[in-house]
Amino acid sequence: xxxxxxxxxxxxxxxxxxxxxxxxxxxxxxxxxxxxxxxxxxxxxxxxxxxxxxxxxxxxxxxxxxxxxxxxxxxxxxxxxxxxxxxxxxxxxxxxxxxxxxxxxxxxxxxxxxxxxxxxxxxxxxxxxxxxxxxxxxxxxxxxxxxxxxxxxxxxxxxxxxxxxxxxxxxxxxxxxxxxxxxxxxxxxxxxxxxxxxxxxxxxxxxxxxxxxxxxxxxxxxxxxxxxxxxxxxxxxxxxxxxxxxxxxxxx
Amino acid sequence: xxxxxxxxxxxxxxxxxxxxxxxxxxxxxxxxxxxxxxxxxxxxxxxxxxxxxxxxxxxxxxxxxxxxxxxxxxxxxxxxxxxxxxxxxxxxxxxxxxxxxxxxxxxxxxxxxxxxxxxxxxxxxxxxxxxxxxxxxxxxxxxxxxxxxxxxxxxxxxxxxxxxxxxxxxxxxxxxxxxxxxxxxxxxxxxxxxxxxxxxxxxxxxxxxxxxxxxxxxxxxxxxxxxxxxxxxxxxxxxxxxxxxxxxxxxxxxxxxxxxxxxxxxxxxxxxxxxxxxxxxxxxxxxxxxxxxxxxxxxxxxxxxxxxxxxxxxxxxxxxxxxxxxxxxxxxxxxxxxxxxxxxxxxxxxxxxxxxxxxxxxxxxxxxxxxxxxxxxxxxxxxxxxxxxxxxxxxxxxxxxxxxxxxxxxxxxxxxxxxxxxxxxxxxxxxxxxxxxxxxxxxxxxxxxxxxxxxxxxxxxxxxxxxxxxxxxxxxxxxxx
Numbered sequence: 171x172x173x174x175x176x177x178x179x180x181x182x183x184x185x186x187x188x189x190x191x192x193x194x195x196x197x198x199x200x201x202x203x204x205x206x207x208x209x210x211x212x213x214x215x216x217x218x219x220x221x222x223x224x225x226x227x228x229x230x231x232x233x234x235x236x237x238x239x240x241x242x243x244x245x246x247x248x249x250x251x252x253x254x255x256x257x258x259x260x261x262x263x264x265x266x267x268x269x270x271x272x273x274x275x276x277x278x279x280x281x282x283x284x285x286x287x288x289x290x291x292x293x294x295x296x297x298x299x300x301x302x303x304x305x306x307x308x309x310x311x312x313x314x315x316x317x318x319x320x321x322x323x324x325x326x327x328x329x330x331x332x333x334x335x336x337x338x339x340x341x342x343x344x345x346x347x348x349x350x351x352x353x354x355x356x357x358x359x360x361x362x363x364x365x366x367x368x369x370x371x372x373x374x375x376x377x378x379x380x381x382x383x384x385x386x387x388x389x390x391x392x393x394x395x396x397x398x399x400x401x402x403x404x405x406x407x408x409x410x411x412x413x414x415x416x417x418x419x420x421x422x
Numbered sequence: 423x424x425x426x427x428x429x430x431x432x433x434x435x436x437x438x439x440x441x442x443x444x445x446x447x448x449x450x451x452x453x454x455x456x457x458x459x460x461x462x463x464x465x466x467x468x469x470x471x472x473x474x475x476x477x478x479x480x481x482x483x484x485x486x487x488x489x490x491x492x493x494x495x496x497x498x499x500x501x502x503x504x505x506x507x508x509x510x511x512x513x514x515x516x517x518x519x520x521x522x523x524x525x526x527x528x529x530x531x532x533x534x535x536x537x538x539x540x541x542x543x544x545x546x547x548x549x550x551x552x553x554x555x556x557x558x559x560x561x562x563x564x565x566x567x568x569x570x571x572x573x574x575x576x577x578x579x580x581x582x583x584x585x586x587x588x589x590x591x592x593x594x595x596x597x598x599x600x601x602x603x604x605x606x607x608x609x610x611x612x613x614x615x616x617x618x619x620x621x622x623x624x625x626x627x628x629x630x631x632x633x634x635x636x637x638x639x640x641x642x643x644x645x646x647x648x649x650x651x652x653x654x655x656x657x658x659x660x661x662x663x664x665x666x667x668x669x670x671x672x673x674x675x676x677x678x679x680x681x682x683x684x685x686x687x688x689x690x691x692x693x694x695x696x697x698x699x700x701x702x703x704x705x706x707x708x709x710x711x712x713x714x715x716x717x718x719x720x721x722x723x724x725x726x727x728x729x730x731x732x733x734x735x736x737x738x739x740x741x742x743x744x745x746x747x748x749x750x751x752x753x754x755x756x757x758x759x760x761x762x763x764x765x766x767x768x769x770x771x772x773x774x775x776x777x778x779x780x781x782x783x784x785x786x787x788x789x790x791x792x793x794x795x796x797x798x799x800x801x802x803x804x805x806x807x808x809x810x811x812x813x814x815x816x817x818x819x820x821x822x823x824x825x826x827x828x829x830x831x832x833x834x835x836x837x838x839x840x841x842x843x844x845x846x847x848x849x850x851x852x853x854x855x856x857x858x859x860x861x862x863x864x865x866x867x868x869x870x871x872x873x874x875x876x877x878x879x880x881x882x883x884x885x886x887x888x889x890x891x892x893x894x895x896x897x898x899x900x901x902x903x
Contacts, residue, residue, distance in 0.1 A: 177886050177887075179836065179842065181886060182842070182846075182885055182886040182887055183842075183846050183849070183881060183885055183886075184879070184881065184882070185882075185886075186882055186884060186885055186886035186889055187882075188886075189886035189889070189890070190886070190889060190893075193890075193893065205887070205890045205894075207839045207887060207890075207891075208838065208839040209839060210835075210836040210837070210838070210839060210841075210842045211836040211842075213836075215829075215832070216829060216832070216833060217808065218789060218808055218811070219811060219815070219825075219829065220784075220808070220811030220812045220813075220814055220815035220816075221812075221815055221826075221829045221830075221833070222808075222812045222815075224829060224830065224832075224833035225833075227833070227837065228833070228836055231836075231837075255805075310788070310789075310790035310791055310792075311791075313791075314790070314791035314792070314794070314795055315791060341792070342748055343748045343788050343790035343792070345748070345788060346788065347787070347788025347789055347790065348788075348789070349785075350785065350787065350788045350789070351788075351871070351872060352868055352869065352871045352872055353437070353785050353868075353871075354436070354437055354440065354749075354785065354786060355871030355872070355874055355875075356437070356440055356441050356444055357437075357440050357444070357749055357752050357753060357786070358788070358871075359874065359875040359876075360444055360752040361748050361749070361752060361788070362875065362876070386878075386879075387876065389877075389879075390872070390875075390876025390877050390878055391875060391876050393861070393876075393877040394863075394875060394876055394877045
């Protein structure tokens with residue numbers, strides 16, 4: 171299948187290893203990846219912070235760039251949620267019938283990574299090898315907007331060598347919330363401290379998720395407290411094989 | 423229009439209030455315990471209700487329909503209530519409602535009023551208006567009584583004294599009731615409250631209530647509660663005055679079937695409220711002989727006029743969104759500076775009250791969506807929060823705002839792939855003053871809120887798009903070779 175990758179602005183800038191893993195994984199599974207270089211950002215940060223006017227052209231750009239894609243893969247549930255939950259309404263607000271139709275047609279072809287693998291490609295065992303104790307953090311958008319449910323866990327359970335441990339209070343927000351972590355830094359920190367306690371209680375070496383935004387937040391706290399626990403995007407675990415361990419592993 | 427009355431007085435911003443409250447270990451323990459208990463009970467009774475999602479959808483549809491025909495239903499209610507012997511008054515704002523109610527109490531020669539829990543009376547600052555006119559209001563709901571006797575403020579929509587534990591309640595009761603002996607056993611505390619209240623129930627001639635529902639077809643009023651104090655207030659006195667926001671109306675008696683299933687399960691984790699009081703006008707020789715309803719607007723029609731926000735008026739005040747909210751669970755209700763706290767408060771308060779601090783409330787959420795998930799009438803609170811943020815940004819548009827400048831600059835960066843790439847390069851070069859030993863531990867300005875408790879990885883040497891170009895080239899060469 172020809173899969174168009176929307177890497178998202180923060181993965182592109184801060185977490186290139188996630189993008190590389192998505193490419194390596196999907197190519198290993200025999201798919202052809204396309205990465206339109208004109209892509210930038212879905213507009214979520216602007217939209218959610220109240221700068222809806224500034225988010226408008228970003229929505230239009232996204233639709234223009236991906237409108238002819240066979241499928242779009244996005245390794246971030248919060249960006250998928252932005253697109254699914256808000257693009258139709260935003261398009262409607264422009265009153266442009268062409269754009270409304272384009273959004274309507276594009277949305278069913280937009281997949282978060284685990285949705286793409288399990289629901290679209292029908293695969294759970296991606297032949298990954300990751301010999302570590304891992305706990306899975308369910309990000310809020312993956313839970314309540316995309317309703318991913320067990321999808322990421324089904325993929326993780328098939329990974330060889332993995333020691334998967336359940337995270338307590340899995341439905342609790344880690345306190346990131348985009349600009350919330352800055353605007354309400356103190357409450358965000360209080361929320362984070364509870365999440366860190368749950369992560370530490372699992373005695374995992376690695377905390378994973380389908381969103382690097384939450385992981386950046388959780389890791390920020392884990393590292394400040396010198397817990398030694400790492401965070402790794404789901405894509406990196408799935409891309410990891412015995413022959414070619416994850417990027418991080420290769421460095422260490 | 424002046425609507426800054428009573429409890430709706432100016433308060434510190436959410437951030438400032440939260441900063442202080444986060445240091446109150448006792449309060450956080452109490453809030454955590456109470457919200458855990460209520461949420462746990464709720465989850466069990468919601469799960470056993472097979473048609474829960476259909477009930478939610480139905481309730482939402484009833485509310486939408488009613489709000490679309492609000493004028494008709496209100497007039498229908500007025501006609502039916504009047505025909506049954508009640509008196510209907512219309513109040514456009516808090517001042518007018520207070521005046522009407524105080525005048526009624528004076529007209530009947532009352533010096534005291536017994537009250538069953540009503541948020542709307544707190545919204546308009548009725549108790550202050552009573553006291554200013556020499557009328558003494560007695561709160562009879564246990565939690566409201568604890569708040570009143572403790573000279574405190576409510577911190578939760580359903581359980582206003584949720585921030586107090588029984589040791590604290592014991593101290594308040596002993597001090598305010600003049601008791602020399604009292605344990606903190608629930609039974610002892612309940613007995614003390616009961617003794618204190620019984621005298622008021624029997625003596626005071628004027629009862630005051632809010633309304634959970636106004637029934638347009640019968641002109642009836644419905645109040646649900648758990649302690650029986652409400653039943654006393656609406657049956658024992660000679661005179662009964664009810665204050666209700668105009669959004670409390672539902673088309674017919676039959677619609678109660680939906681709401682009386684949703685509300686108790688959402689609010690207190692009960693299958694049914696222990697007391698469901700319903701009355702229509704007056705009945706000779708039985709119950710209050712004079713009945714008045716004050717229908718309050720106080721900003722509600724303004725909310726109704728906004729298509730993006732009008733779902734706010736669906737709220738049936740169950741408090742489920744507070745109990746599940748990870749923000750509320752850290753701070754409790756006082757951080758919101760309003761009688762309406764938690765996620766629903768964060769959308770109600772900025773729309774009802776034109777206050778400075780309420781501008782901070784739509785940002786008091788990580789948009790995690792837990793509130794929407796539990797809302798029995800399907801209010802998409804995150805969506806309304808985002809809408810209100812947009813309104814605040816539009817109203818505060820001035821070039822000198824650092825956040826606005828940053829956001830606009832970012833929007834420009836995102837306007838092309840090349841610009842983003844240039845910004846990534848610039849970021850990598852510009853970050854060195856903040857990087858020490860491979861980590862960012864201190865950032866200036868607002869970004870310092872991040873590094874206060876979190877480290878950050880610096881920008882990596884290569885962006886994904888730059889790696890992709892190399893990858894493409896390698897693949898092409900591989901294919902050519």
